[in-house]
Amino acid sequence: MKKLIVLPALLGLWLSAPAQQAIFEREGVVSPVVNNAEKSVTFRLEAPAAQVVEMGGDFLPLDSLGKNGAPMTKNADGVWEYTSAPLPSDLYSYYFMVDGVRVNDPANVYTLRDVTTLSNIFFIPGTRADLYEVKKTDHGTLAKVWYPTEHGGSRRMSIYTPPGYESSSERYPVLYLLHGMGGDENAWSELGRACQIMDNLIAAGKVVPMIVVMPNGNISRTAAPGETSRGLEQPMFNLPNTMDGIFESHFPEIVSFVDSHYRTLPDKSNRAIAGLSMGGFHSAAISRQNPEMFDYVGLFSPATKPRGEVYSPVYTNIDKKLARQFADPPKLYYIAIGKDDFLYDENVAYRRMLEAAGYPYEYHESEEGHLWRNWRQYLSDFAPRLFREK
């Protein structure tokens, strides 16, 4: 059993502190461990008194209930272990089930929240992780900014400015990057690794330095859970007013705030908008509503229809608005979706409609479904295409 070594000589002075004073090294098993040779991963949990320990994770085989899971095995030291199959390079998430309770790996402090649950994460080094990990390159700045709105108080967004922004007087193009239902202004920078993707692709010369603006598209919330005056509320997937036209119709005030507070190139040829799922739906509607605003549109696993009976002027006269948008068409209208996505069929219908009208678009189809694994890849594929034509 691998143990972290504690250095008692160095620590003695501090450990003599009363126990309620939180100064300590962690002792115990190391988990997860990427087995270098074959890129499998070993997970460990010290739980001698537990009866049954299983794990869940987005890289595990589907069990009979349709869940991605695997049983763990207890060794002679009371440590439960599981070693995965060799895995392709990516960012993965997992959790343990200890006697039926879903818990995080106490040996791994790295977690991400996806809507209502926390999971631990790890990287398998290689092609994809080379885009998602922090590398020895220059880094942009990520700011959490509150902006005033006309429809009720201030709202929060995340803004990435590229390396060199602070020390130059240059102006930059802007990508507006929207999250899905249940997401928030932190989703793309945390689950989506957007800052690392931009840093690494800019450093490689594959992406034009740009500002990336990540607003909060849940109009009933001013910011991510825990960042509003609602306190530490339980996050929700189905928030009110998520796809009712309010966010889309007020979007120009975000563009106007960004153009007046950042050194942007404030014209159509230097603006892109993209989003995943609900954010793809928003991106289609906002770019259609404001045909003079965006020359690049990215729809990642997009919803293509309002949910249920919703009236909004944003959702009327769609044919006419699309005709106006494609009269002077965006330089890139990009749609990407996975083969197993539950929105696949409605995307087929949406693409047939575009084709029937003769509107040009580009299409990228990937494996798997409605997953961050895909959205990180779509961003990595879409961003290098932006702002190349002048």
Add this chain to the structure above:
Amino acid sequence: MKKLIVLPALLGLWLSAPAQQAIFEREGVVSPVVNNAEKSVTFRLEAPAAQVVEMGGDFLPLDSLGKNGAPMTKNADGVWEYTSAPLPSDLYSYYFMVDGVRVNDPANVYTLRDVTTLSNIFFIPGTRADLYEVKKTDHGTLAKVWYPTEHGGSRRMSIYTPPGYESSSERYPVLYLLHGMGGDENAWSELGRACQIMDNLIAAGKVVPMIVVMPNGNISRTAAPGETSRGLEQPMFNLPNTMDGIFESHFPEIVSFVDSHYRTLPDKSNRAIAGLSMGGFHSAAISRQNPEMFDYVGLFSPATKPRGEVYSPVYTNIDKKLARQFADPPKLYYIAIGKDDFLYDENVAYRRMLEAAGYPYEYHESEEGHLWRNWRQYLSDFAPRLFREK
């Protein structure tokens, strides 16, 4: 047993998605619940198969092993429960022990990392939480910025700019706010609630709008765990080069970066430096080393001596440097510590030394020990004192 209600009509469409597609609401017990009348807190964990469930938390009584803990009781539904004593307003942290395994509360997505462990958090509303929670006021911006250094690559810091910074052309005073051993550039904004404290005190007119700069004081790391090219490494309390003079001697390059990239008032009367524990040690050394730089110095539960045998020019001729610093004394030299702090005795010695030399300082003594509970309060007490005299 309280259950969250899931709305099947709304969710049906999405839940028909394959199970590996992470779109869901959370079902299950609600935990924690603050009992409004008396401000006690009830914790719940659904774990019918577990043998023993206990909890730990910084508000719980000390058990016989000197740990803050309490047993939980299983009810007829297989839910383990514990209700705390009434608690004074504050931010508290806790975790569960399920059959000997330390885990987070799966019903609470809000966690904070303190060096090597994650704990869940909650607020007891009232006096202190009114400073720490996000309120309906204007909010400043928090940016994660990389700055170039002369001693090896770029380093990351957190910078808070006050409400109105972006839309004004005003210049602002600057507080440099330093973390303790095992901390990083995120410690004050996350564990320390520094942005909320500043937002709320500025909104109340109790604090002068100021920039707050929170660098990373671990010279062997360029940024917080997970934010460097070392990947998702295990966080460590005892990092190399934490108190060896390198951070302190290079501190002027941070001031110079901030003065050249932000609209600061770049003089002594508009600069403060404060820190907790190791950060208090750093603040004393940096202000002593640069007597022309800071008019306000805050030492929160400070270490006062290098650890072990360390040579650095920063730690030589201390008497002479203090004499120079106090020849034109800072407007405020503030020391705060808790009665139970393991650094209490060396702080008595440090204060006696200042008194013997006739150097003016202010002293604040609180209950308890080396805890974030105290450091948040020291910041709330110290910040209103800054930049009042012109």
